[in-house]
Amino acid sequence: MTPPSAGILMRRPKRTLATCCAAHILHDGFSDVTYVLLPLLAQTFGLSLAQVGMIRAAHRVAMASFQIPAGLIAERFGERNLLALGTLIAGAAFLALGYAPGFWAILVALFFAGAGSAVQHPLSSTIISHAYPGDGRRIALGTYNFFGDVGKFAFGGIVSLLLVAGISWQAPVVGFGLLGIVTAIAIFLFVTNTREAKETAGQVKPAAKAAGWGIRNPQGFTALCLIEILDSSTRTGFLTFIAFVLIAKGLPDGWAVLSVPLILIGGMAGKLACGFLAERLGIVRMIIITELATGCGILATLALPGATSFLLLPLIGIVLNGTSSVLYATIGDFVEQDRLARAFGFFYTLGSLCGIAAPLGYGLIGDLYGIETSMAIIGVAIFLTVPLAALMRASAAPRLARTA
Numbered sequence: 001m002t003p004p005s006a007g008i009l010m011r012r013p014k015r016t017l018a019t020c021c022a023a024h025i026l027h028d029g030f031s032d033v034t035y036v037l038l039p040l041l042a043q044t045f046g047l048s049l050a051q052v053g054m055i056r057a058a059h060r061v062a063m064a065s066f067q068i069p070a071g072l073i074a075e076r077f078g079e080r081n082l083l084a085l086g087t088l089i090a091g092a093a094f095l096a097l098g099y100a101p102g103f104w105a106i107l108v109a110l111f112f113a114g115a116g117s118a119v120q121h122p123l124s125s126t127i128i129s130h131a132y133p134g135d136g137r138r139i140a141l142g143t144y145n146f147f148g149d150v151g152k153f154a155f156g157g158i159v160s161l162l163l164v165a166g167i168s169w170q171a172p173v174v175g176f177g178l179l180g181i182v183t184a185i186a187i188f189l190f191v192t193n194t195r196e197a198k199e200t201a202g203q204v205k206p207a208a209k210a211a212g213w214g215i216r217n218p219q220g221f222t223a224l225c226l227i228e229i230l231d232s233s234t235r236t237g238f239l240t241f242i243a244f245v246l247i248a249k250g251l252p253d254g255w256a257v258l259s260v261p262l263i264l265i266g267g268m269a270g271k272l273a274c275g276f277l278a279e280r281l282g283i284v285r286m287i288i289i290t291e292l293a294t295g296c297g298i299l300a301t302l303a304l305p306g307a308t309s310f311l312l313l314p315l316i317g318i319v320l321n322g323t324s325s326v327l328y329a330t331i332g333d334f335v336e337q338d339r340l341a342r343a344f345g346f347f348y349t350l351g352s353l354c355g356i357a358a359p360l361g362y363g364l365i366g367d368l369y370g371i372e373t374s375m376a377i378i379g380v381a382i383f384l385t386v387p388l389a390a391l392m393r394a395s396a397a398p399r400l401a402r403t404a
Contacts (some may be wrong), residue, residue, distance in 0.1 A: 010060060011220075012123065012131070012192040013131040013132055013140075013192075015190055015192070016127060016128065016131045016190070016191050016192050017128055017131065017132075017140050017144065018187055019063065019141065019187055019190045019191050020124040020127055020128055020191065021143065021144050022123060022146040022147075022183060022186065023083065023087060023120055023124055023183060023187060024120065024144055024145075024147045024148040024151060025115040025147050025150050025154065026090075026151060026176075026179065026180055026183050027090065027120040027121075027148075027151070027153055028148040028149070028151040028152050028154060029151035029156075029176070030090055030094060030113055030117055030151075030154030030155070030176065030180070031059070031063070031114075031117060032151070032152040032155065032156060033155040033156050033159060033176070034055075034056065034059060034110065035156065036155075036156045036160060037159070037173070038052050038055065038056060039052075040163075040169045040261055041055070041106055041169075043107070044169075045102055045103060046322040047103060049251045051103055054104075054107060055106055055110055056110075058107050058110055058111040058114065059110040059111065059113060059114040060114065060352075060356070061111075061114070062110075062111045062112070062113075062114030062115040062118060062188075063114040063115075063118045063352060064118075064349060064352040064356070065115075065118070066114075066115050066118035066119065066121050066344055067118050067119075067121065067345040067346075067348045067349045067352065068329060068342065068345040068346070068349050070082060070086070070118055070119040070122055070123060070341070070345055071122045071123070071174065071341035071342035071343070071344060071345030071346070072096055072342050072345070074119075074122075074123055074126070074340075074341040075338070075339075075341055075342065079123045079126050079130075079185065079189065079341055080123075080191045080192075080235060081147055081188070082119055082123060083119055083120065083123040083124060083187055083191070084185075084188040084191075085119075085184070085357070086115075086116045086118065086120060086123075086185040087119075087120070087180055087183050087184035087187055087351070088116070088180070088181060088184035089111060089112055089115065089116030090112070090113050090115075090116030090117045090174075090180050091116075091177050091178070091180020091181040091183065091184060092112075092116075092177065092180070092188075093109045093112040093113035093116060093177070093179075093185065094109070094113055094173055094174075094176045094177035094180055095112070095174060095177030095178065095181070096109045096112075096177070097109040097110065097113070097173050097176060097177070098170045098171075098173040098174035099174075101133050101171075107221065112323070114384070117330035121344065121348045122340060122341055122342075122344035122345040122347075123344075124144065124349050125141060125144070125189060125328055125331075125340075125348075126340040126341040126344050128140050128141055128144055128336065129141070129206065129329075129331075129332045129340055130340070131132075133332070133337070134255075135279070136279070137329050137332060138275045138276075138278045138279050138283075138325065138326065138329040138330075139275045139276050139279055139326055140275060140329075141328050141329040142271055142273075142275015142276060142278075142325035142326075142329070143272060143275065145269045145271040145272075145275065145324060145325045145328065146271045146272040146325075147265060147267055148271075149264060149268040149271065149321075150268070152264070153264070155176065158172055159173075160170050167174070168183070172220075172396060182307065189324050196240075198372075200338055206278055206350030213335070213339055213342060213343065213346075214335050214336030214339025214340075214342075214343070215335055215339075215343070216334055216335065216336060217303065217333075219335045219391065219394075220333070220334045220391075221331075221334040223388045223391045223392040224327065224330055224331070224334060224392060225346075225347065225350060226388050227287065227291075227327060227385045227388050227389065227392070228327055228347060228350055228351060228354075229350055229354055230355035230382055230384055230385050230388075231291070231323050231324065231327065231382070231385065232351040232355060232358070232360075232383060233354045233357070233358035233378075233381070234294065234295075234298075234320070234378055234379075234381060234382045235320055235321065235324075236354060236355045236358045236359055237358045237359060237361075237362040237374075237378045238298055238316075238320065238361070238375070238378055239260055239263060240262075240358075240359040240363070241359075241363070241366065241371060241374060241375060241378075242259045242260070242263070242301065242313070242375075243256040243257055243259045243260065243302075243364060244256075244366075244371050245301060245302070245371055245375050246259055246301075246309060246310060246311075247308050248371055248372070249305065249306030249309065250306050251306040251307065251310060251327075255310060256310075259310065259313055261311040262310070262314050262317065263313050263314070263317035263321075264314060264317060264321070265314055265315025265317065265319065266314035266315060266316065266318045266320075266321070267317040267318065267320060267321025267322070268321075269317075269318055269322075270290075270318035270319060270320070270321045270322025270325075271321055271322055271324065271325045272325075273318065273322060274286060274290060274318075274319075274322030274323065274325045274326055275325040275326070278325070278326045278329070283326060283330055283333075284389050284390070284392060284393045285391045286326050287321075287323060287385065287392075288324055288389050289319075289328070289358060290319040290323040290326070291319075291323060291382050291383070291385040291386065291389070292324050293319040293388065294316065294319045294320050294323070294382050295380065295383045296379075297312065297315065297316035297319065297320070297378050298316065298375065298378055298379030298382070299376065299379040299380070300312060301313075301316070301375070302375055302376060302379070304373055315322065315387065328344075328347070330344075331343050331344060331347055342357065354361045362374045362377070362378060365377060380395075
């Protein structure tokens with residue numbers, strides 16, 4: 001007879017995935033809607049550019065700082081519980097932002113919004129990995145990855161449309177806060193505590209807790225992290241400076257600023273598609289294909305005329321953003337299930353730090369040697385992931401060896 005908890009696992013993975021996708025929409029929407037809100041906040045409260053920078057920095061620093069602690073704390077209190085609490089904090093922070101009277105209240109509200117959202121990526125990824133421990137994990141995490149971009153577009157678009165309709169920014173911000181509170185309740189009610197269920201079902205022995213960080217294969221995990229560093233640095237560097245390259249090629253400013261939305265549109269499709277393809281073509285093969293295509297695409301933007309480069313951007317976006325779905329879903333091949341939360345926290349923190357450091361580094365190179373040289377280095381650097389992917393294959397993690 002099948003244990004009841006095993007039945008729960010078989011029935012509820014899709015509901016768990018759907019709820020985590022909703023959380024991803026919410027938290028990524030919270031994060032990126034700040035780009036739309038900052039000029040409105042500056043205009044409403046007479047903020048200086050330095051104050052605007054402090055507000056954005058407070059949000060990003062909070063997100064980067066609390067991802068690893070979130071993974072560690074979740075091991076004691078449970079991923080679902082901490083994800084619900086973080087979502088509640090982020091929702092309450094946006095609710096407070098809608099009623100903020102000035103700079104310091106805004107700064108504190110967005111700091112707590114960042115701290116609350118910091119739990120989402122590592123814990124949702126862990127919950128989904130527990131819900132899909134074998135086949136289908138890459139597809140599930142690719143789907144989850146896709147819905148984050150949906151949130152980025154939706155929240156900013158909602159605020160923009162309401163402003164055009166004559167509605168103040170406070171109304172959607174308060175609405176977002178209430179939505180965050182409702183989502184926190186939904187997470188607690190609808191997300192299955194899959195790890196405990198599997199232990200009860202006998203799929204995982206409760207006593208078999210991994211020591212330390214639970215890394216089964218240090219060589220493979222190190223190679224995966226180095227690929228993530230190069231991949232994140234390339235993505236953030238390219239997104240930051242592609243408009244400048246197109247302007248240097250003579251493309252009008254109005255068209256050049258559309259470059260990032262075009263890349264992100266392609267990226268949405270790539271995040272979804274690459275998760276599916278990795279299940280069929282193999283992990284290492286998919287990483288090599290996407291990273292080689294990314295490097296060739298970036299270098300092509302330098303070689304081709306401005307208009308042609310502009311039209312190429314959605315295709316570049318597919319591979320530029322799509323690799324992330326493969327990388328996130330491969331963490332479980334190198335880390336024990338009981339330590340996934342802290343591993344995801346570490347991995348996402350690496351990406352966040354690269355998102356801060358890469359634009360600064362490539363910007364300095366651009367100032368010294370020109371934007372084309374900087375972009376060429378971005379395009380060439382991503383090719384270093386190919387030997388790292390080969391090293392990851394050689395490490396022969398059990399599942400990786402079957403799917404490489």
